[in-house]
Amino acid sequence: MAEGLNESDSREIRGGAIPGTHGVSAFRAWGGEHSVLPVLVAVPHAGRAYPAALLRDMRHAEAASLKLEDRYVDKLAAAVARETKVALLVAQAPRAMIDLNRAPDDVDWEMISQPKPAEAASTATSRRARSGLGLIPRRLPGIGELWRRRHDEAELTGRVGGIHEPYHAQLAAMLTSIRERWGAALLIDLHSMPPLPSVAGQPPAQFVIGDRFGASSHGSLVGGAFAYLAERGVRAAHNRPYAGGYVLERHASPAQGVHAIQIEVDRTSYLDSRLAEPGPGFDTTVDVLIGLVRCLAAVVAELALTTPQRREAGETGWSLAAE
Numbered sequence: 001m002a003e004g005l006n007e008s009d010s011r012e013i014r015g016g017a018i019p020g021t022h023g024v025s026a027f028r029a030w031g032g033e034h035s036v037l038p039v040l041v042a043v044p045h046a047g048r049a050y051p052a053a054l055l056r057d058m059r060h061a062e063a064a065s066l067k068l069e070d071r072y073v074d075k076l077a078a079a080v081a082r083e084t085k086v087a088l089l090v091a092q093a094p095r096a097m098i099d100l101n102r103a104p105d106d107v108d109w110e111m112i113s114q115p116k117p118a119e120a121a122s123t124a125t126s127r128r129a130r131s132g133l134g135l136i137p138r139r140l141p142g143i144g145e146l147w148r149r150r151h152d153e154a155e156l157t158g159r160v161g162g163i164h165e166p167y168h169a170q171l172a173a174m175l176t177s178i179r180e181r182w183g184a185a186l187l188i189d190l191h192s193m194p195p196l197p198s199v200a201g202q203p204p205a206q207f208v209i210g211d212r213f214g215a216s217s218h219g220s221l222v223g224g225a226f227a228y229l230a231e232r233g234v235r236a237a238h239n240r241p242y243a244g245g246y247v248l249e250r251h252a253s254p255a256q257g258v259h260a261i262q263i264e265v266d267r268t269s270y271l272d273s274r275l276a277e278p279g280p281g282f283d284t285t286v287d288v289l290i291g292l293v294r295c296l297a298a299v300v301a302e303l304a305l306t307t308p309q310r311r312e313a314g315e316t317g318w319s320l321a322a323e
Helices: 052-057 061-068 073-084 127-131 155-182 217-231 246-251 283-304 308-314 318-320
Strands: 014-016 027-030 039-043 087-093 186-193 207-210 237-238 257-264
Touching: 014 155, 027 155, 039 155, 039 283, 052 061, 073 087, 073 186, 073 283, 087 155, 155 186, 155 246, 155 283, 186 207, 186 283, 207 217, 217 237, 217 257, 217 283, 246 257, 257 283, 308 318
Parallel strands: 039 087, 039 186, 186 257, 207 237
Antiparallel strands: 014 027, 027 087, 207 257
16 A cells, blocks of 8 residues: 555545455555646555465465565655655555566466366467466465465456456556646556676666667657666666566557656665665655656656647647646
């Protein structure tokens, strides 16, 4: 949950449902049509609403859940949203239950008790699913198999219908609202990563900016991100080892004015030495992200000027902020 935002905000939207909980919504959202900047920050992997039955089914539940989560990225995003007033979408469902950055058919059917359905028979299992990180994660390095039993197809269907579909429908609706208001929209899909290894004796990147190798956003957004991070003294990498996944593939459409980038933040930058709780670098990381969001908002507002409807109307991107 994105703690710290106004719990009584009438503009908050909750949707979907996490199976096995007592009415816990799959996501919480703020902004969209009321966004002060043309930016939506989405957090798909920080959910911590674990049904008791799910934890019982997990081997080494505490260790596995900690490694799967983008630990407390929702807290980073909430702090950024409070300061910048950008739109915010936060998944509450845990990644262990369903990975929102995977396609709904990206399933390792060997972990499902029923046979692969006929409509999926011709679909090959993806590399990610074979590695153990498909729609429902199956295994992790250093831990091995995550589950004590195979899943039922009904469980898979319930998670897709209750969590995956409503989350992505909400994400699409918020991006459409922002684009209609501004002429362009930027999705920042915010994640965290384990510390990267050093390369050729050089310190590893603290941020990785992914744009699916140029397919999901205008180059000026990535250029602006790297210029800003260099100015702040933050080491950054581009697309390697994280170029962006299903979220960017599904929602980005630069030709239609919807740009999307994935940002991975080194967990040691903002968590404690156990990578379990907010650490001494948390406030600095928030400050870096606030500046980055504002920098990219200015770039996407200028990109909005290139859309035909804005040129014809003679509108500027920033003039819309006063509406």
